[in-house]
Ligand SMILES: Nc1ncnc2c1ncn2[C@@H]1O[C@H](COP(=O)(O)OP(=O)(O)OP(=O)(O)O)[C@@H](O)[C@H]1O
């Protein structure tokens with residue numbers, strides 16, 4: 001499947017993206033292509049810059065250097081109105097759901113439809129019902145976000161993200177903090193949306209089970225640098241291989257992350273740090 | 284820095300006191316300068332926000348398909364104004380009772396006791412009606428708007444709006460600004476009337492004829508007097524709404540509930556300062572145009 005899609009131009013194209021917050025370099029020379037109809041999973045440890053990368057892709061943050069193309073259009077230099085045209089073509093599910101707390105769940109889902117289309121209220125109502133049914137929340141349309149559980153909020157956020165039938169969907173940790181069943185449901189939903197509606201998905205996660213369930217291709221980020229972008233198959237092989245066979249440090253590191261091992265180059269880095277000197281200095 | 288030179292005779296705590304006093308003064312000086320700089324920066328950014336909001340309103344008025352969201356406006360007006368009505372009625376009626384009572388002995392000496400009606404009416408319509416309403420609303424509406432918008436920033440709601448191609452200025456700021464302006468004006472009318480009513484109660488108690496009281500009240504309030512009072516109210520309302528929206532949206536996501544708390548208290552403090560300064564400016568303008576005669 002990836003063979004076939006890779007001939008088309010990528011729907012998302014990131015080149016040499018670099019970003020610092022103050023003195024802290026968060027992203028360094030990121031290159032990433034995402035092709036139409038695939039699920040790209042972005043993995044990496046906490047604080048490595050995954051959410052920051054996602055925020056660049058949706059135009060919330062402007063890069064220091066580099067280019068970001070969505071639908072073959074450069075978004076990093078776009079004006080706000082131009083950017084808004086692009087934004088209508090993608091949806092994003094935030095880590096916390098980010099529902100508007102002063103509106104009911106139904107109104108939250110209706111919001112982008114009301115604001116961006118000229119449809120009448122009855123049509124909007126039907127569309128909202130359809131979207132909520134997709135995420136199994138149809139009976140909860142009249143509840144306020146505060147009355148929902150964490151998992152329900154995420155599903156409601158997803159219903160809102162797909163309200164305008166976007167071509168790209170971004171997910172920030174869709175299954176973090178959810179029970180295994182709900183988490184599996186969300187995974188299934190991501191797969192269904194991608195396959196049935198031909199949506200392109202970019203999923204940030206550090207749940208390995210979920211990553212291997214949904215991914216077509218995967219991308220491993222560490223300290224703001226992309227270590228590896230490859231198909232799920234390649235990552236699976238890497239996970240199953242034994243340490244001795246892996247010659248380079250980078251592959252060993254990825255393997256440790258994929259397996260969630262306590263022993264490996266990731267943790268060895270930490271041991272080598274100046275922790276003791278730092279402690280002693282303070283005394 | 285001689286107070287920091289060690290001198291054994293000087294009691295330790297005195298030296299400490301002097302030291303902290305000097306230190307405190309230095310801090311105060313530095314703070315004044317940085318507050319001055321910050322205030323200028325803030326006024327600049329707020330003007331930009333106001334300009335953007337005005338642009339949205341104008342486009343809403345002239346371009347039919349640009350929606351302003353009347354539903355939001357009504358909801359905001361109710362929320363901004365209704366809860367404040369009882370407290371405005373209470374405060375204004377009490378002031379209306381006290382002020383004439385305090386003026387009465389002096390005026391009575393000149394045999395002008397009934398002039399308490401005039402004083403009360405002028406104070407109400409020109410000054411205290413708009414001023415007290417705006418100050419009360421800075422606590423009710425301003426604080427709650429700042430807290431709401433600040434919380435929306437920290438819970439990623441604002442970023443979500445941006446990502447859905449919705450402009451928070453159109454979607455959130457404009458209805459809140461319009462609501463505070465409209466409600467300050469409406470509540471000022473209530474405040475004016477209630478204060479006159481309070482004065483009337485006092486007048487009756489003091490044995491002043493009801494008819495004379497109302498006659499004098501009507502004479503004291505010209506149409507310009509009434510309208511300038513409402514103009515003030517509108518501007519005060521705009522200031523409260525603008526400061527609240529600006530400070531609320533200026534909360535940074537990582538500041539969390541701490542940032543929201545700061546935004547809320549700052550809104551009340553800055554609003555009151557802005558209202559009083561604007562009031563002074565108005566007085567000067569009205570004086571120089573002879574609107575006080
Ligand atoms: N607006 C900001 N200002 C300053 N620093 C920031 C900002 N946003 C993120 N950072 C820093 O950038 C780094 C990467 O943050 P990011 O949120 O992208 O991590 P992440 O990979 O999503 O982590 P997690 O898995 O915990 O969500 C962190 O060290 C964070 O402190």
Ligand SMILES: [Mg+2]
Pocket residue numbers: 050051052095172
């Ligand atoms: Mg994150």
